[in-house]
Amino acid sequence: MNVPLTHLLTLAGGLFFIGIWCAVTRRNLIMVMLGIEIMLNAAALAFVGASLRWQQMEGQAVALFVLAIAAAEVSVGLALIICIYRRYRTLDPAKVQ
Amino acid sequence: MMWQQFTPELYHFAAALLFTALSMTRRVDNRRDYWVALSLAGGGLIVCLAAVRAEGLLFLNTYKVDLFAQLFKVLLSMGLFLVVALCSELNGVARRWHSEFYLLLFTCTLAMMLLVSSVHLISIYVSLELSSYSLYVLVALRRDAAMGTQAALRYFLIGIFSSAIMLFGLALLYAATGLTYLSDLVQVLPGVIDQPLVLVAVVLTLGGFFFKLALFPFHFWAPDVYVGAPNQLAAFIATASKVAAVAVLLRVVAATGGQETLLVDSLAALAIISMTVGNLAALVQKDFKRLLAYSSIAQAGYVLIGILCMSPEGADAAIFYALALLLMKFTCFLAVVKIAADGGNPSLDALAGLHRRSPLLALALMMAVFALAGIPPTIGFTAKLLVFSAAMHKGYLVLVLIAMFNVVISLYYYLLIVKAAYLTEPAVETPAPVLSLSARALTTALIIAIVVVGFYPNPLIVMARQASSSLF
Numbered sequence: 163m164n165v166p167l168t169h170l171l172t173l174a175g176g177l178f179f180i181g182i183w184c185a186v187t188r189r190n191l192i193m194v195m196l197g198i199e200i201m202l203n204a205a206a207l208a209f210v211g212a213s214l215r216w217q218q219m220e221g222q223a224v225a226l227f228v229l230a231i232a233a234a235e236v237s238v239g240l241a242l243i244i245c246i247y248r249r250y251r252t253l254d255p256a257k258v259q
Numbered sequence: 260m261m262w263q264q265f266t267p268e269l270y271h272f273a274a275a276l277l278f279t280a281l282s283m284t285r286r287v288d289n290r291r292d293y294w295v296a297l298s299l300a301g302g303g304l305i306v307c308l309a310a311v312r313a314e315g316l317l318f319l320n321t322y323k324v325d326l327f328a329q330l331f332k333v334l335l336s337m338g339l340f341l342v343v344a345l346c347s348e349l350n351g352v353a354r355r356w357h358s359e360f361y362l363l364l365f366t367c368t369l370a371m372m373l374l375v376s377s378v379h380l381i382s383i384y385v386s387l388e389l390s391s392y393s394l395y396v397l398v399a400l401r402r403d404a405a406m407g408t409q410a411a412l413r414y415f416l417i418g419i420f421s422s423a424i425m426l427f428g429l430a431l432l433y434a435a436t437g438l439t440y441l442s443d444l445v446q447v448l449p450g451v452i453d454q455p456l457v458l459v460a461v462v463l464t465l466g467g468f469f470f471k472l473a474l475f476p477f478h479f480w481a482p483d484v485y486v487g488a489p490n491q492l493a494a495f496i497a498t499a500s501k502v503a504a505v506a507v508l509l510r511v512v513a514a515t516g517g518q519e520t521l522l523v524d525s526l527a528a529l530a531i532i533s534m535t536v537g538n539l540a541a542l543v544q545k546d547f548k549r550l551l552a553y554s555s556i557a558q559a560g561y562v563l564i565g566i567l568c569m570s571p572e573g574a575d576a577a578i579f580y581a582l583a584l585l586l587m588k589f590t591c592f593l594a595v596v597k598i599a600a601d602g603g604n605p606s607l608d609a610l611a612g613l614h615r616r617s618p619l620l621a622l623a624l625m626m627a628v629f630a631l632a633g634i635p636p637t638i639g640f641t642a643k644l645l646v647f648s649a650a651m652h653k654g655y656l657v658l659v660l661i662a663m664f665n666v667v668i669s670l671y672y673y674l675l676i677v678k679a680a681y682l683t684e685p686a687v688e689t690p691a692p693v694l695s696l697s698a699r700a701l702t703t704a705l706i707i708a709i710v711v712v713g714f715y716p717n718p719l720i721v722m723a724r725q726a727s728s729s730l731f
Contacts, residue, residue: 171434178427185420194416201423208430216437224433227381228426231388235419238392242399242415245408255416258409 170211177204191243191253195236202232264315264324267307267332271369274299278362289357293347296361300340303368307336320440321379327726328376330578331506334585335375338499339368341589342491344701350602351489353402360400364495367393371503375510378441380429383507387425387467390503391418394496398488402602410487417480418470425467431460441514449516461515461522468511471504472559473552475533482540485552486604493548494592497555498585505562505581509574512566513730526567527658534560534665541672547598547605550672551591554631557669558584564662565646568653574727575720576645582719583630583642586712590627590705594620597692609689610679616691621680623702626709632673633666637713645720 181204184197206225213221243253250258262269277299281292311329316322343364352360370390377383395415401407435456438444451457470477485493515522537557544550562584565577597620598613599605614621630639643666647659694702712719 167434171431174427174430181423191412195419198419198423201420202426205423205426205430208427208434212430212434212437215434218437220439221433224381224430224439227385231385234388234392238395239415239419242395242408242411245399245404246412249404249408255412258412 164214165211167211167215170214171208174204174208174211177201177207189254189256191246191255194255195239195243199232199236202228202235261315261317264310264313265317266313267303267310267329267336268369268372270303270306271336271365271372274303275362275365275369278358278365282358282362287355287357289349289354292357292361293343293349296343296346296364297340299365300336300343303336304333304340307333318382320442321382322373322376323378324376325726325729327506327510327729330722330726331375331502331581332372334502334582335368335371335499338495338502338585338589339364341701342495342499344697345491345494345593345596347695347698348596348600348602349489349491350600351402351491352400352602356400360397360489360492363393363397363400364492367397367495368499371499374503375506377507378510380433380439380441383511384422384426384429384467387471387507388422390500391422391471394492394500397492397495398484400492401487401489406487407489410484413487414480414484417477421466421470421477424463425465425470428460428463428466431456432464435460441510445514445516448514452515452520452522458521462525464511465508465526468504468508469529472501472508472562473556474559474563475529475536475556478533478536478556478559481556482549482552485548486546490548490592490596490599490602490604493551494589494596497551497588497592501555501559501588502581502585505566505577508563508566509577509727509730512569513574516569523567523569526563527655530560530563530567531658531661532560533557533563534662538665538668538672541669544672545606545608547595547607547610547676550607550676551588551595554669554672555584555588557665558588558631560665561643561646561662564650564655564658568649568655570649570653571724571727571731572645572649572652574730575723576642576649578723578726579645579716579719580642583638583712586705586708587627587630587639590623590702590709591631593702593705594624594627597694597698600692607675607679608683608686610676611683611685612689613680616689617694619699619702620692620694623706624680625677626706628673628676630709630713632670635713636710638709638716639713641713641716 181197181200206228209221209224315324373386399411473481534557537553541553562580565573630637633639633643650659
């Protein structure tokens with residue numbers, strides 16, 4: 163039995179808002195990036211769910227691309243965060259002035 | 260052969276590879292890097308011009324080479340060439356990073372070329388991300404590291420946030436329709452655009468492009484990044500990056516095919532807020548680059564009017580506006596780079612007495628500023644006229660009235676620039692900006708282009724019309 167698309171979209175939407183919540187409220191750069199990663203994964207989940215609904219492989223392929231792009235994003239972001247930590251000795255974005 | 264249609268991209272990829280190799284050599288030679296970059300960028304412009312008539316579909320039809328894409332590739336390579344031409348005194352970037360700077364500039368141009376040709380959701384997303392990642396690192400390369408990393412952090416956080424929102428929008432679009440090719444979407448979307456799921460999906464998707472164009476509500480990065488980035492890079496972000504964003508927005512908005520829908524209303528609201536916020540904030544700026552950043556937020560609002568018309572005239576106007584923005588903004592940044600020879604951020608006061616120190620530069624700045632304000636007979640006037648008349652054809656009278664009102668507001672701060680350059684006397688005598696012979700030639704060419712295209716825009720309008728015919 164297939165899970166209906168609406169259930170998957172509800173789950174993905176919930177994850178997406180958890181991600182936004184985490185990215186907007188946390189005072190730590192690593193946690194902000196983590197929140198945005200959750201948002202990306204919510205989108206990947208929605209893609210996989212939709213791919214099941216339409217019986218196509220394209221959604222699955224997008225999910226793989228999202229993984230690769232998220233990895234690239236983390237590498238750029240962590241490099242930047244290390245730069246910032248060396249300079250300011252803090253990970254609080256409000257204190258980077 | 261398939262790969263011949265892909266020559267401009269391959270060329271820029273090879274150029275980026277060459278700079279990867281140069282960045283690994285032990286000897287730091289800035290003159291060598293500059294001349295290599297300048298000749299490669301010049302060659303890139305020629306390659307793009309030669310490939311302008313290429314047509315075809317590549318990579319399982321995810322990549323469309325047509326006149327629209329090729330025209331924008333010419334604009335992008337022109338932007339790259341002009342920006343590299345400014346890099347002879349690249350004082351805003353530490354000496355040992357110059358070859359990395361060019362490497363990332365070429366990578367970013369490559370990504371934006373991929374972006375304007377993409378007609379599949381994955382290829383659009385991947386190329387958009389590649390161009391953004393290059394820019395995040397480029398901003399952080401500022402020699403004054405405190406300024407660079409702060410701006411890069413802000414750019415990065417807002418950038419990945421908006422791209423995550425865009426990806427979720429793409430996912431919803433796919434969930435609602437089961438389609439990933441723009442050419443399929445254009446046939447289905449007009450019928451279902453009023454469904455809530457589809458509308459939300461399209462609005463979220465456009466968020467990623469609004470970030471690139473620095474449009475409300477994703478405009479917060481622009482002032483800080485313009486100020487924090489090296490001057491030459493700020494010029495690149497203000498010109499080439501905007502041109503690519505206009506191209507991809509045109510393609511995606513045209514694919515929705517919506518007429519008289521909620522989507523048009525929400526785009527119109529965003530255009531109005533963007534230009535009002537940009538113009539009002541620009542009124543009080545003292546830093547020249549920050550003022551230019553707010554002015555480009557406002558200009559993005561005007562471009563969006565052309566895009567939201569979703570008509571051939573609107574698309575022509577937006578393409579023409581992109582070209583005009585490239586020339587006008589570049590000329591302003593040429594002045595920024597030449598005035599701040601040490602790579603710092605010039606304030607408006609630094610312009611004082613420019614007409615005596617360097618009459619040519621002052622004249623170029625005045626023409627560019629008049630064009631941005633939309634004073635005839637400059638390219639900016641023609642561009643605004645095209646955009647507004649396209650909107651009037653669709654009957655968006657209120658939108659055009661508000662835009663006109665905004666143009667009047669913007670006159671105030673644009674004229675402040677001219678006043679600073681022509682009427683204010685400097686408190687302390689500052690040395691005249693050094694303009695080499697080639698810089699003089701470039702400045703003169705820009706002045707001529709701004710005026711002549713304003714007088715005889717017809718050839719370019721005809722070309723824009725041919726390019727936009729593939730959209731509708």
